[in-house]
Amino acid sequence: MTPEPCASAAIMKPIVPRRILSIWLARLSVDRWRRALAPEGRAAADAAPTALILETAHGPRIAAANDAGLAAGARAGMLLADARALCPELVTVPGDPAGDLAAIEKLALWAQRWGPWSAMDPPDGVLVDVTGVAHLFGDEARLLADVASAFAAQGLAARAALAPTAGAAWALAHYGPPAAILAPDDDPLRLMGDLPVAALRLDADVLTVLRRLGIKRLGQLAGVSGAGAEDPAQEAAARDALRRRFRNHRAPSANPLLRLDQLLGRMPEPLLPVIERPMPLVQRRLLEPLRHRAPLDRVVTDLAEDMVRVLAARGEGARRLELALWRVDGEVLWRRIELAAATREASHITRLFAARLDDVAAGFGIEMVQLRASWCEPLAFAQTDLDAAAEQHGTALAACIDRLSVRLGPGAVTRPVARASHIPERAQAWQPPLEPVPVVQGMLAFHSRPLKLLDRAEPIAVLYASPDGYPQRFRWRGEVREVVRVEGPERIAPEWWRERSTARLRDYYRIEDAAGRRYWIYRQGIAGDGRGGVPDWFLHGLYA
Incomplete structure (x- = not known):
């Protein structure tokens, strides 16, 4: 009789080695600035030396520069005054670090076309888990080529690399050859030993200490730490000596041993994946096109009630609502309202949109209506009507502000707030009326100034x-x-x-x-x- 196969052996499967894709957008700030320009003006902007600047305590500093600015001597981190001494004709543009971070988050979601999950790698990178995915693109080299072409089509310069760990992929993307691939069975220290120690994602002060110790390459750090030593006792002694040197550095970016272990895969590196949360959306596909206002108001009322139920299930309230009207001829009409405070009151939403639908031209008819909440905030589950909640929550004031904003236009209702500055034109700013007033410290008692x-x-x-x-x-x-x-x-x-x-x-x-x-x-x-x-x-x- 033929023996039956072992049940445990029947279910055993080969373990697929982990593969991490690191994408580095080295010129994200400059690329975003170029994309915001009109196509006909990009050539002139590229020819002029331009720097993106940020305000700091010691004056404006350069955050990034275009090719002409780099050729003129402008460098990231340089004071603007020093850069102008080298290039007096340097053009300055305000930087947008918050916009860059938001763009990285969107790109991380967009990069999930190459893997099941992705993570942000601020300030200018994205990590994607592509384990078991490369064969869908042919092989790993073709996957990297697809990444480069996709980002080039978006007008973004990108460098990508593949490795078994996030640390190794990051090091190759930033300091390795273009489109570098580290196979699972390759020796990282042999192939990456010549990379600078900055490839470990360390803080500037730690890099300074390592340079003073004469450690400039990964191979040198691995030798000092005993990595790859045949004698475990020798490796433990070397690691202990290096650990004592950096015993006061607890953050991962300040611990060379931790970063080296993460690069070699000896210690796991937790990554926070970016998860897309669907936008609350409700819609109506109509059996007959609408050409008159009364049935359109009825549809908007139904959509507002549906939206309130969706928001209540999420425990949120809407701050921005967008109404899309699809006409029979294919044109889409958009109406948008922004609310002073989060709300789930259907009648209030309907009343605000009613003031924005007077100029709608239905043409041959409207065949679909869609309502989405593009900006939501947490809101308590129970919410009474607007008038009853006026005394406790100030909701009636928010409703009044919403109606004035819809009637007068966005940004027409604001409030002045004080700013910590003794310069008259900087001592006051305007903000939305219900936003919290910032705490201003060190304000001076000014002399009598005109209103x-x-x-x-x-x-x-x-x-x-x-x-x-x-x-x-x-x-x-x-x-x-x-x-x-x-x-x-x-x-x-x-x-x-x-x-x-x-x-x-x-x-x-x-x-x-x-x-x-x-x-x-x-x-x-x-x-x-x-x-x-x-x-x-x-x-x-x-x-x-």
């Missing part, structure tokens, strides 16, 4: 007895005004941490003309201060 500030200080011609004397007469908007009373000056120094070193101080005066009208003017600079020529005069505000 009316001009959007931009206007230059005036002033006559005075001496360079540092009071103004006697000035011309503003074509009319000469005689000064009869003067109070001041109130001296305001520039904010040296955010302005250039050549910024001049201001001397503000409160003046009154012969007709009794009062103004707030200032002299910019002092004669002989070494920061410019003759001081200029400006009118900045008006008193009631």
Whole structure:
């Protein structure tokens, strides 16, 4: 008799080695800036040396630069003043780190076309698990080629690499050859020993310490740590010596031993996958096209009630709602409303959209209506009607703001808030009316300032007895005004941490003309201060 096969042997399957794809978008900030430009203006923008800057405590710093800017000497992390010394014609554009992070999150979801799950690798990378997926593209080389072509079609420069661990894939993508592949049976130390220690994703201060110790390559660090040693005792002694040197460094990015073990696969590296949460959406496909307003209002009311049920199941409220109307001729009409506070009140949603549907041209009819909530916030499960909740939650105020915003336009209803700055035009900002007011520390008790500030200080011609004397007469908007009373000056120094070193101080005066009208003017600079020529005069505000 033929013996029956062992049951355990029948269910055994070969273990598929893990494969991690690392995608590095080295020029994400610059690529996003280029994509925002009109196609006809990109050539001129590429030719001009341009740098994306961020405001820091020591002044503007360069976050990224285009090819022309790099050729002119601009580098990431450099102070803008130093870069302008090398390239006076350097063009500056505000950086957008928050937008870059949001773009990375969207790209991580988009990259799931190559693997079942993906993770963000901020500030400019994406990790994708492609275990057992390469054969769908032919092989791993063709998978990397598909990644490069897909990102190139999006206008994004990308470098990709494949390895058994996230650390090895990251190191190859950043410091290895293009489209590098580390096979599961390859020796990482043999193939990656010449890479710099920066390939371990370490902090700058740790890299400085390693360089002072003479460790510049992965192979050198592996030798010092005893990795690959035949004698376990020798390896343990070497690791203990290196561990004592960095015993105060607990973060992974400050621990060379931990990063090396993660790269070699000796220690697992937890990765947080990006999970797409579907947007709340309800729709109606109509049996007959709608051409009149009354049935359209009925459909919108039904959709609002459906949306409220969907939001209640998620424990959320809508802050932004978008209504799409599909016409028979294929055109789609969009109407969008933004709410001052999260809500799940169907009647309130219907009333707001009713004010936005007056100009809808149905044409030959509307055959489908769709409502989606593109911005949601957590909201308590129980919510009473708007009028009853007014005293406890201020919901009636939110409803009033919503109706005013729909009628007057987005951004028409705002509130002023104080900012920690002694410069008049920076001491106040505007924000949505129900957003929390930021806590401002270190505010100064200012002198009497006008309630009316001009959007931009206007230059005036002033006559005075001496360079540092009071103004006697000035011309503003074509009319000469005689000064009869003067109070001041109130001296305001520039904010040296955010302005250039050549910024001049201001001397503000409160003046009154012969007709009794009062103004707030200032002299910019002092004669002989070494920061410019003759001081200029400006009118900045008006008193009631």
